[in-house]
Amino acid sequence: MFHHFLVHAAFQSSRWLPRDQRMKLPKSIRYCEKPLLNNLIASIVFSFLATGLAVALTLTDPVPKSVRAVYHTFGVLSFANGLCTIILTHSAPQCAKTTPELYLFSLVFSWACGLSTVFFVIRWFLWTSHRMHPNWFRETLF
Template sequence: MLHYCLVHAAYHFSRQLPKRSRAKLPRSARYCDQPLLNNLTSFIIFTFLMTGFTVLLTLMDPIPREVRVTFHVYGVGSFGQGILTTAFTVSAPQCANTTPELYYLSLVLSVLSVLATVFIVFLIPFWIANIFYPGMVFNQRSRAGICHKPVARCSYLWHV
């Protein structure tokens, strides 16, 4: 109901403005060479998918192999989307003048994507070690492994 209320309020507040002053800027002043808006749209689609995976992964136990594989494919797509966001944002500094809201949102999303990538790259050696030497990184049954003490209170924080 919150979303409905916000749209309803925006509609009524916009009607208080004269018709001619609702959109003052000319169209040519709101142009950006890079496809930042299209990229933001794909980012929103990934956000919806993220919500679905969040629900699935929190409710399912054990997690089926198909869901895991699909989640990791989603991760690769998310990585690619983060690279595109960063590339488009870096190559669009002129958009800070023409469409500042879109540019700064893309800039924030780029920084967050880079930070998430750094975090995942940090975890990859642990995942690989766990594949080749099961239980070496974290073994909950025997309460042993390299990562047992740091994650003893929040088990399985580092993998799906």
């Protein structure tokens, strides 16, 4: 319903402006050569999948191996989507002039993908070190 609310709120708030004051630009001006819009659509699909996966993970206890496999596969695909986002955004600085909203979203999403990748790399490093040396943390503290 949240997405439905967003569409409804955007529609209703646009009606507060008089017709002659609404921003209308020719479509040829608002064109980005890079496929940032396609990447945005893929990100939206990943958001829906992430929502479903989050619900599945929170409602099952213990988590079956098949759901874990789907979770890790989703993580690899999400990493690939984030990498594509970073590459496309880096190669499309001209889109900042033609479609600034789309470029800004891609830029923010690129940073979010990079930061989340750093988070999971650190988490993987800690998990690996704990598996190799299970008592290392206790021995160094006490």
